[in-house]
Amino acid sequence: MLSIDFIRDNPERVRKALHDKGHEDAGDDLVGQVLTLDEERREKLTNLQDLQHESNEASERIGELMRQNKKDEAQDLIDRSKTLKQRISTLEDEADDAEKRRDAALLRIPNVPHESVPVGHSPDENETLREEGEKPSFDFEPQPHWALAERHDLIAFERGAKVTGAGFPFYLGKGARLQRALVDYFLDLADERGYREMQPPLFANADSARGTGQLPDKEDLMYEIGRDELFPIPTAEVPVTNFFRDEILDEDDLPLKFCAYTPCFRREAGSYGKDVRGLNRLHQFDKVELVRFERPESSYDALEELLADAERPLRQLGLPYRVLLMCTGDMGFTQAKKYDLEVWSAGQERWLEVSSVSNFTSYQARRLNARCRSDPESDTRFVHTLNGSGLALPRVVAALIEQNQQADGTLVLPDALAERTDFKRIGGR
């Protein structure tokens, strides 16, 4: 969430952010509501604290009188304290209520986009910054990955659907081996760039989901184990970013960089058609995630570095891709700036998102209560959090096998990968 001080000082900027991100509720002025509720809260609080002060002094005095055995005088004060106490209790409830309502409204205000972010309301208004690599051309009709996967018995979609449901495939033989090699490869690349490997829990509690912003607004994204109030993670971002929840970090230790391989679980309600064909959109998929904790002043430099780190595996695998700068309307609630990496799917002739690289500035950190400070004397401030996929596997697998298909239907892996599998070729001899 945003700082209430920031909203107090910059109401118009926040209103603009709300508008640009398309989170305006028709007609009602969320910023105005927050400010009003905030004033209400502060008034009640001041009032309450005055009474608490009075009550504390009375109690202290009573203690004194009791020690001196002046019971009668004490009794008078006790009677007065009792009435005071009732007023305190009422005011407490009111102040509490005002704070809850303020915070509820505050949670509905999105992060403010960075000034370099283009204003726009549809995906068409995202900026394509560059295209890297050459799209392949074939002297035969290239097949989509699901056809190739079936032909070489790499993935069992139907059986997955039988066992769990659509979007939960089995990977088999060289298909499974390929995925394992990719995970290993991506982690090694991240390690080379100074990201410390982490194996996080695959379930997170509600506090954690709130911390990174999956709750309350993206509730439908996650599966839920109601019985234990846990959520299978939709991305490693959730557990990894929550690692430092409620902690104060030493700024000398920043930046802190982590990478984590995890399966990810997403309900993906409402998707259909070509979007969900084959590996395009799954309910369970593997991903290597990069997460960074940064000083506020360096988070945008870190974002550029993170982008480069996310691009590296695509380059090395020789996959054509493009870099998009997301416009205000197409970026998430919690993000201040976001790039998407899209890989070229040669069999489907379309771009597939494989990474999303974002700076959340202090927005997540404030929810997480993750702070930092330069030395014990100075004030604390909220760290800046960033994350990016490096990378999500299924679409990379799809692009890989489509791009590397041969006229005879066999698949030839790029050398970088073949070093890690014990084969270079799938199919044929």
Added chain:
RNA sequence: GGAGAGGUGGCCGAGCGGUUUAAGGCGCUCCCCUGCUAAGGGAGUAUGCCCUUUAACAGGGUAUCGAGGGUUCGAAUCCCUCCCUCUCCGCCA
């Protein structure tokens, strides 16, 4: 899953209804003393929020002793619920 013990400031650790505005120690910061080193002396050392004030500082108040609720004029201390940690037993990859 069963039985027991326990969660106190950066760390250790006392406190078990009102001389606690959380003892004492360690660590850390600043100052003094000292030719250097060692030792010694003094002061300070949590976080959020509210108010006053400011260019910055600062001051006052309030809440927080795992979390939430209750008893009381007053709770770290008593009661209830939950969470977590440790020990022993059982089960298990």
